[in-house]
Amino acid sequence: MRIRAQMAMVMNLDKCIGCHTCSVTCKQTWTNREGTEYVWFNNVETKPGIGYPKHYEDQERWKGGWKLDGSGRLVLRSGGRLKRLSRIFANPDLPSIDDYYEPASFDKDILVDAPGGLADTPVKKPYSKLTGEPMAITWGANWEDSLGGSTAQDDPNLARMAQQVKFEFEKTFLFHLPRICEHCLNPACVSACPSGAMYKREEDGIVLVDQDRCRGWRMCVSACPYKKVYVNHATGKAEKCTFCFPRLEAGQPTICSETCVGRLRYLGLLWYDEDAVLAAASVADDADLLDAQRSVFLDPTDPAVQQAARDAGMPEDWIAAAAASPVWKLIGEYRIALPLHPEYRTLPMVWYVPPLSPVLDAAGAAGRDDTDADDIFHTIRDLRIPVEYLAELFSAGDAEVVGGVLMKLAAMRSYMRARTLDGTVAAELLDGIGMTGDQVEAMYRLLAIAKYDDRYVVPVAHTKQAAELEAQATARDGCSLDGEGGPGMGGATPDGRRQLTVNPVRGRS
Structure with a gap:
């Protein structure tokens, strides 16, 4: 038996009111930078619904997570190493910007600078944060908010039910489902990463991305069945929920937990047997x-x-x-x-x-x-x-x-x-x-x-222990693709429409 520590979270869905405070505070803390406009480390979905990105639960489409092969061995749905390398420059199992949404902003100056006496009220029109061009807003991370099954016919969970739900007015139901990275014991994203940039922290099990190692291959995006790994289109690097590890190391809860209006989140430490993970x-x-x-x-x-x-x-x-x-x-x-x-x-x-x-x-x-x-x-x-x-x-x-x-x-x-x-x-x-x-x-x-x-029962980190584990992590061998300026260093928008100047983010996120 090899005992390991894992920080984990439980959410009581009976207490979620769908206010999205957790999403907003997470956004302000972690993804309010260029290249992360469409990124939501924390989002709240209305169920039934197709979620964010669209249909992320349809693993026949996205090939996320693990499955058992004919011999009963655990393999990635996205395929083995050779298959992933064969499509490393053209991965077909990636959500497009339409599956997320094209982030928009508004020209607010038109309201301030409009001359007086106009016959029509001036209107601020949306424009794309990716291209700068005018656009129509047709989807968003919270598009289904409280709509109570408006897209239920496309919900993969309903499609798999033996007894179909009859959506009549008096029987319509909805509830809110907050989602963050699952920080799995058996993370598919870590196994799928060709450059070894994705890793699971030794001290507390949090799954992170080493920005220096990441080469933007995006295999982690495909492999994650929850679609909680995103690509920063300004840097070309993968980013994801960090479980607010700087706060945890100081004995504080994650920002989504700290600001949760419904007090529905619980944080704590678990012990688990690392030797039993594969069998489970x-x-x-x-x-x-x-x-x-x-x-x-x-x-x-x-x-x-x-x-x-x-x-x-x-x-x-x-x-x-x-x-x-x-x-x-x-x-x-x-x-x-x-x-x-x-x-x-x-x-x-x-x-x-x-x-x-x-x-x-x-x-x-x-x-x-x-x-x-x-x-x-x-x-x-x-x-x-x-x-x-x-x-x-x-x-x-x-x-x-x-x-x-x-x-x-x-x-x-x-x-x-x-x-x-x-x-x-x-x-x-x-x-x-x-x-x-x-x-x-x-x-x-x-x-x-x-x-x-x-x-929130969050023990503070121990500096000596953290330093020793950091030394072990940096001693890991890299791969042949992680040389400075190597392939994959360029950035692009999520749908690949334009190349941006590379501005690597140093350190870990």
């Missing part, structure tokens, strides 16, 4: 991937695991932080958080608590008892957000897994309401979800009323 990602049945990934995690409250962490050189405050991690509680103890598209086999490390419709009201409206476990379960199967749809997102289509999570959440609500109103203990509900009253109350406190320090 290689299980034959997609439905087994969730349990396989959970088996990779190590219980941070287990004294044997804590001793193994000490033997591996982990600092004492990191061991304490892992034991107090809200992420571990939601993933490993309460088991109510689920990964986004585990079938991509990247073992993602940003997990979600699926949204629960107002089940207690629905139970009452249907004439059912909201304190009866069976009545609540049957109500969950009839909610406006179909369990099957959530299963396509979070459990590789296994509706029983999502149903079990929603049952826990519904039972928690009913239990806490009964205990608060008349002090009764709904033992039948506890038996139905296999939890004790103390566990349910602790889960309620974490999900509903957790304080800042309970939601």
Whole structure:
């Protein structure tokens, strides 16, 4: 067993109001530069919908993530090394600027400088940030915001459902899905990078891009099934979510977590067994991937695991932080958080608590008892957000897994309401979800009323340890393509329409 540390995030989708504050603050912090106008390290999507970039979940089109070959071996969907090298100058599996959107700005001076007495009100017209030419805005990163399934007919998750959703006015549903880089345990982008620029940090598992090594081959963009690697068209370099590692090293939460209005994000440290990652990602049945990934995690409250962490050189405050991690509680103890598209086999490390419709009201409206476990379960199967749809997102289509999570959440609500109103203990509900009253109350406190320090348990970095790991990272051998001024150093717009002056960004991002 090789114990490793991984910073991870859990988002409670029941609390997301779709305000996009996380996206705006991330944009202002990380992608407010030339060449990143279309880049959103954090974006909030309305589901059902086709997402950003368009149809990013359609891996038959984009060849992202991993699959098992005929021999049961784990291979990239984008092909082996020779196949990638054969298309290194003309990769057909890249989203175009139309799949993202052409960033625009407006000539605001026309409003200020317009002469008085005009018969018509002056209008500021949009122009392209890429070409400078006038343009019509037809798509954007938040184009589907709160439209409730306006593009649902093209949502790949609905297409895979055995029972089709009937979109009638009274049955229309939507929820918001914030997305960042998953910082996977088995990242496809790292494996696909020809120059070795993509790497996973030894100390905390964050996936980053070495800007000095990056040669702009863009294989990482194709390989990432979540399409969270972007190309800066001013530098020709790949960029992605950094998990705000400078903030984490100072013991602070990511900027998207810090500014989240709904307080739906949780940050914490996990221990995992690095030797078990390949086997977990290689299980034959997609439905087994969730349990396989959970088996990779190590219980941070287990004294044997804590001793193994000490033997591996982990600092004492990191061991304490892992034991107090809200992420571990939601993933490993309460088991109510689920990964986004585990079938991509990247073992993602940003997990979600699926949204629960107002089940207690629905139970009452249907004439059912909201304190009866069976009545609540049957109500969950009839909610406006179909369990099957959530299963396509979070459990590789296994509706029983999502149903079990929603049952826990519904039972928690009913239990806490009964205990608060008349002090009764709904033992039948506890038996139905296999939890004790103390566990349910602790889960309620974490999900509903957790304080800042309970939601974000972030240990500070240790300078000595970081320096040693940095020395190990810089000792890695480069490839034959990473010489100064080598091929791939040029920049271009995302659709390749024009070449820009190269302005390499030094350092890491």
